[in-house]
Amino acid sequence: MSTSSYYVPATSKWPIISVIFLGFLAVGAGMLMTSGSGLIPFLIGFVGTLWVMYGWFMDVFKESQAGLYDAQMDRSFRQGMAWFIFSEVMFFAAFFGTLFYIRVFALPWLDGEGAKGVTALLWPDFVATWPLMTTPDPSIGGPDAIVNPWTLPLINTLLLVASSITLTFAHHALKHQDRKKLINWLVATLVLGGVFLVIQGIEYVHAWTELGLTLQAGIYGATFFLLTGFHGVHVTIGLIILAVMLVRVLKGHFTPDQHFAFEASAWYWHFVDVVWIGLFLFVYVF
Amino acid sequence: MVPELPPRPDKHQAISDTAAGGSAVDQGGHHHEQPTGLLRWLLTTNHKEIGTLYMLFALLMFFIGGTMALIVRAELFQPGMTFVVPEFFNQMTTMHGLIMVFGAIMPAFVGLANWLIPVQIGAPDMALPRLNNFSFWLLPVSFTILLSTLFMEGGGPNFGWTFYAPLSTTYGPPSTSFFILAMHLAGISSILGAINIIATILNLRTPNMRLMDMPLFVWTWLITAFLLIAVMPVLAGVITMMLLDINFGTSFFDAAGGGDPVLFQHLFWFFGHPEVYIMILPAFGIVSAIVPTFARKRLFGYASMVYATASIALLSFVVWAHHMFTVGLPLTAQLFFMYSTMLIAVPTGVKVFNWIATLFRGSISFELPMLFSLAFIVQFTIGGLSGVMLAIAPVDFQYHDTYFVVAHFHYVLVPGAVFAILAAAYYWLPKWSGVYPNVKLGLAHFWLSVIGVNLTFFPMHFSGLAGMPRRIPDYALQFADFNMLSSIGGFLFGISQLLFVAVIVLCIRKKGEKAPAQAWEGAEGLEWQLPSPAPLHTFDTPPEFIPERDSPSRH
Amino acid sequence: MLQVIKSVLAAFLGVQSEKNRQQDFQSRSPWPFIVTGVVMTLVFVLVVASVARWAAS
Amino acid sequence: MHSLLPFGRWLLVLCVIFASQVQAAAINTSSGWNLPPGVTSISQEIFSLHMIIFWICVAIAVVVFGVMFWSLFAYRKSKGAKPANFHENTTVEVIWTAVPLLILIAMAIPATATLKKIYDTSDADIDILVTGYQWRWHYQYVEEDLSFFSNLGTPRSQILGEEDKGDFYLLEVDNPLVVPVGKKIRFLFTSNDVIHAWWVPDLAIKKDTIPGFINESWTIIDEPGTYRGQCAELCGRDHAYMPIEVRAVSQETYDEWLEEQRQMLAEDAAGSQREWTMDELMDRGKGVYNTYCAACHQADGSGMPPAFPALKNNPMMITEEGRDAHIDAVLYGRSGTSMPAYSGTLSVADIAAVITYERNAWGNDAGDRVQPSEISEMLSDD
Structure with a gap:
């Protein structure tokens, strides 16, 4: 806090617009599931939500670049992100809890x-x-067969762990003002994450069409797709965030002292990585 | 996540002045232009306006949910199917519960948090104001979807607010998917709101206010927000699994595929039990603010209040299965959850004892907020004591799913949480509106509410013990007298809430005695240094804060 | 460390004298208290669980 | 602003409420306002646990509220009370933390002992499998090869207020569960659809019936008598209409009853082979209809469209062409609607009778009969 006065951001149109599109998204999804119609509101909601995220974040980036945010705002962002990740941890905890309950209690x-x-x-x-x-x-x-953990899943594990490391290198480069290295390592992270998703997609097609491992294949199929599926969604979100970071880096954003957006995406990516380790152990191996 | 203390301001920048709080008031300066009309409310990022929106929304939902309760009570006035059909009755009990929990009590507390936390800790606003706007406006969307399910084919949710599978999955109405998506939106709203509150409390306190100097309302909300962030995602997880079971053929809650319906209950109550405390901890904070004011004496055992709140919150994660004593848990689990549940009585008792020790040898007067708070203490204690009875697992076999349980949790939530919310409204209305609430109307509201609420819920203990299951639209003849009393009490309580609306309308129209900055003689805290009504923007700079232990006016 | 454990125990019971409390809050970092609190909570849960197991047998 | 006056009023009001409730309970002497002590050793143990904890709570309430109201009375500002200056006292705080803890431990010990007894289902004399259905109970005597459904016995006319309500309104069934006194009976609970809960207060048994899982409980009933209860877990529309009636009888009466049941089963089996007259079918069909169908399709066949179609003048039920579809709907239900399959629930005679009834009642004039033998043939074809 350089001055003792507080910074309060200006009002913004994005929250209310985003609420409207989320409403479309929910109603559209509900209609799709119950009556089969509803594709149009769903798409309006989906595209609209993406647009809002773009617009809202762009505003934040502009304000950040304009130097409007003081140290206190920075701390608020940090705590907000940390608690958000904690809420995500609890979301996955519910699913891991399901897996353990089924295996330890229900099936016996x-x-x-x-x-x-x-x-x-x-x-x-x-x-x-x-x-x-x-x-x-x-x-x-049930399924006819299951995915062998020591093939594609192992490769995926290595990919994600590697991507966490490359991201850390990128962060170090950012701290040392080495833009070129930063860009290289960030691109490497994106590539590793992208390949992970492609392999995951191949594995899904293989499981669904050849192994009879589907959502309907009893509790094994249900927990398998629940855990890996929501993890995959989070990888996708993480990749989008990292891609945005890459764009900002290319535009010359961030300084060695002020780059919380970058750090937040790194936190998120590491979280996704840690969840995968748990998945690999308890969904695939044991 | 506890930050280091914000640095003290080097110079006291002209904030040591009078109660009217010169610099505490916005002086134009660098605040951004406000849109007007409806747009102002849609776009607002001001914590006071959002707080007001939350509370008005909660009030609206309170009346919608209350109307549903009255439909239920009208059907139960006499035995026999007299007024509605069972399908509709089940929708009414379900929607009443969902709306009161997620639409009335929680938003009311979040509204109070929005209004009060920044002014109690000397912050200019919430930490993340736009997120705050987003959190609020998700609620009207969510509840519009939820209420619209009543008009869909097959009707709205009819499986109780606990929506146990498979009644809510395989056997649920088609609208269940909409119900789930509406709950997702409400859940996102709660999580983001809680993140905002934690960030505000940990990060925006005025420099020399340490954690153990914070008003208890702030403390209880800090812990409540932690609970919300920890358990709302679990609810999101379990309803997502429902959605998959309903629409995508998974078998999480179906033994035929290797799942277990009881798994649903474990996940639900892992969320649901902390949720119960989410609805009562802020009430503890409110009462801990009001009782010392009107006893003109410092709160007894401030630290133990904080510790007790924290222990209640931690314990709340390991007691969930006491809602499931009859599902056939293994004996060891049954014993574990019985013991841990009984232990919760200890910190809860400490709180009640502290309030009474605060009253002891005080200088007590009985203004409206005090009346509601005292009624809260008595009535909440009744609910707490029946809770101890329910904790004894073998005896719970007889109480479980009867009106005894209905009496218990309504005592905690209506004469408990709702009374605390009303107490808060009467206490801070002078700060919000600038005028005191009308005493005559307020007194009538208080006495009719006390009579109505006890007449509604006290007989339910007896109908429950005598054997009446909950959630039935029709009952055997021996429960008739108690039910008639409950129905009369319910209508009395419901209708007398209109007086509260009248009180609020008068305050909004500024009809009443003007309130000074310190509206109550014994009140302590930063909010009472602001003028009444509090200006839209307060504390552009961190105010000076004197911890209560150093305060000259109250020891 | 002993002092931290003592304080956390006191917090569990909700009883601590003002003097001890002031002393605790002299320390700059809350982390020892938070970590100890979490560990003690786990210990507490394990104790209740073993009592239940013992009583059930 | 205002002084003691509200408190006097408040106390007065509380007294009035209390008195009115005492009176209300006194009026209805048949019910009481407390748990029944019950008729088993477990139920009596639970009752005494309940009374102990209740009086402990009353005592705590008296002390706590006593101190509170005395403080409110003695330290009124209007009487010039000056606030004291204290805000902590470690001794007092330790005491009021420790004393409740000790009370709770004292309660936990007998509660644990009772709970362990409740969980001991070993060495039972009789096993009964209780299955919850929407919305009726099914009892299977595991060792006796005997099973039957138990439906609400209260006529709909009483529910709708067209007729005076009987003494056991909503607590009576067509086929009660009959058990001998003095024998250890083990109950196995499960469900056919959603979660129900089997609760008889006098036996102090309340257990959820979980589809796909089995829960256990047991009882030894000391006194002969009829003990009534209800489903305690919300299970859908007719949750209020699936009562439980347990008749505890002497061993001799129980043996006679078993013999009777076996004979009835044999008669039913024989009945499915012979030719039934129209009157026989209509007579039996009416009873089945009122028990199983009238809740949705109404006693006069008018239904509640669109959810529950009218059967009166229903094309399926007045034409020869509709006959097969009609039988199919009753046997196998209609997917996508709330019409359940009755092939597993009703006997062939019941199914034949109810279909015949639906085709010939309320002015429906299909005129044909459906014979039990026809139904059993169709079922054996599957």
Whole structure:
């Protein structure tokens, strides 16, 4: 705080516009799921939301470049981002909790083990295994096979870990005013993340069409796609954020002291990376 | 995430002046041009205006949800299907719960937080003002979608506000997807609002206000905001899984595919139990502000109040399954959740004892905010004591899902949380509007509310113990008398809330006794140094703050 | 460290004298208190869980 | 601004409320306003736990509110009270933290003991599988090869207020669960659709029925009698209309009842083979219709369009061409609507009778009969 007066940002039209488009998005999605119509409001909402994010962030960048934000505003942004990531952690915690509950409690009970083993009277032929290839009611149908963790998933793990490292190098370059290195490492990160997504897509197609591993393939398919799917969405968001950072870097934004937007995207990317490590261990390997 | 203290201002930049607070008031200066008319409210980033919006929204929802409650009470006035059909009755109980929890009580507290936290800690506004605007305006969109489900084919949500699977998934009405998306929007609003509140409290305190100097309302909101950020995403996760079960053929909550319906309840109550505290902790903060003012004595055990709030919050993460004592938990789990739940009574008791010790040997007067706060203490304690009874797992087998539970949580939420919100409104209305609330109307409102609320909810203990399950539109004859009393009380309570609207309208129109800066004789805190009504922009520069322990006026 | 543990325990019970509290808040960093608090919460949960396990057997 | 007056009024009002409730409870002597002590050792243990914790709470309330109201009275500003200057006292705080803790520990010990007894389902004499359906209970005597549905016994006319309500309004069923006294009965709870909860206050059993999982509980009933309860977990539209009636009888009566049930089953099996007259079918069909169909399609067949179509003058039910579709709808339900499949719920005789009834009641004039043998043939074709 160089002066003791507070900085309060100006009003902005973006929040209210964004609320309107989110409303379109929700109503469109609801209509798509219930009646099949609703593509138009959904697309309006989707495109509109993207537009709003672009506009809102551009305003923030302009203000940031104009030097309007003081140290206090910077701290507010930092804390806001940190708590936002904490909320994301809890979002994934719910899904990991689901996975553990199913594996540790529900399936053994259905198979006749543990405190509620009497349940097996209802499913006399069921055998609990993980991965669950045959569901308690066989008509639901489990997957025919599962993804081998030591093929594409391992490559993906290495890609993401590598991308975290390259991003850290980029950050160091930024701190040392080395624009060229910064750009190179940032591009490398983007490429690694992009390849990760492509491989994930290939794996999904393979799983869905050849392994019979689908959302409907019992609880294994459900948890598999829930965890990897939401992780994939987060990778995509992270890539978009990093791409925006690249554009800003190319425009000459950020200084060694003031580059919180860059740091925030790095936090987010590391978070996505850590989630993947958990996924690799508990969804694929164990 | 606790920051180092902001540096003290080098010079006292002319902020040591009078109660009218010369520099505390905006003097034109560098504030941006305000749009006018409707646009002003749509675009506002001012914490006071957003706070007002939140509270008005909550009031509207309070009346919509209340009307639904009255439809329920009208049907239950007598046994037999008399007034509505069971399908509609279930939609009314469900929507009443959802609207009151997510649309009335939470937004009311968020509105109070918006209005009060910046002025109580000497901040110019919330830390992230545009996000604040965004958080608010998500709510009207969310609740418009939610209410519109009532008019969709198959009706709105009819599975209770706890929406247990598979009643809400496989057997839910088609509109359930809309309900889920509406909850997502409300959840985003809550998370972002909570992030904003934490950032404000940790980052924008006036320089010499340390954490342990903060008013308790700020403390309770800091902890509440933490709870919100921790559990709203879990709710988002579980409703997303519902959405997948309904529309994409997954089997999270279906044993046939290897899932478990009880998993839904675990996830829901991992959110739901802290959610209960989200709806009561800020009330503790309000009462802890009002009682010392009208007892003219420092709050007894400030530190233990803070610690007790923190322990309640931490414990709230490990007690969720006490809502599920009858689902067939293994014995060890049953015992664990029974013990941890019983322990919550300890810090909660500490709070009540502290308030009473504050009253003890004070100099007490009975203005409207004080009346509501005292009623809160008594009525909340009744709800707390029935909570202790419910914690005993084997006995809970008899209470669970009966009107005894309905009585318990309504005692905590209506004569508890709602009374605290009303107390806050009467306490700070002079600061918001510049005039005192009308005493005659306020007294009538208070007494009719106290009578109405107790007449509604006290008999429910008995109908529950006598064996009446909750969420039924029709009941056996032995519950008839208690239900008739409850229905009469419900209508009395509901209608008397119109008096509150009258009080507010009078205040908005500035009809009433003008309030000075320090509207209440014994009031302490930065907000009472601002003129009444508080100007739109306050504290352009950090004000000087004297911690209460050093305050000359109250020891 | 002992003082930190003592203070956190006091916080769990909600009882601490003003003198000790003032002393705690002299220290600049809240992190030892936060970390100790989280650890003690976990310990507390484990204790209640083992009591439940013992009682159930 | 105002002084004691409101408090006097407040106290007075609270007294009035309390008195009115005492009176209300006294008027209705059949109910009481407390938990029933029940008829099993567990229910009585739970009742005494309940009373202990209740009196502890009352005592705490008396002390806390006593101190509070005395303070409010004694330290009024209007009487010139001057505020004291204290805001902490470690001794007092330790005491009021420790004492509640001790009380809670004292409560937890007997509660744990009771809970452990409740969980001990070993060595049962009789196993009964209880299955929740929307909206009826199904009981299966596991060792006896005997099972039946238990439906709401209260006629709809009472619910709609067209007729005076009986003493056991909404607490009576067509086929009660019959069990012997003095025997350890183990209940296995599960559900066919959504979560229900089987609750009989006199037995102090309340257990959720979770689809796909089984929960256990047990009871030994000491006194013969009829014990009533209700579904306690919201399970959809007719949640209020699935009561429980347990009849505890002596071992001899129980054995006789079992014999009777077996005979009825045998008769039913025989009945599905023989030819039924129109009157027999209409008579039985009317009963089945009122139990299973009238809640949606109404006793007079008028339905509640569009959700529940009218059966009166329904083309499917007055023409020969509609016959197959009609039978199909009753047997297998209609997907996408709330019409359930009855092939697993009703006996072939019941299905034949109710279809015949629907085709010939309320002015429907299809005139044909559907025989039980026809239905059993169709079912065995699947």
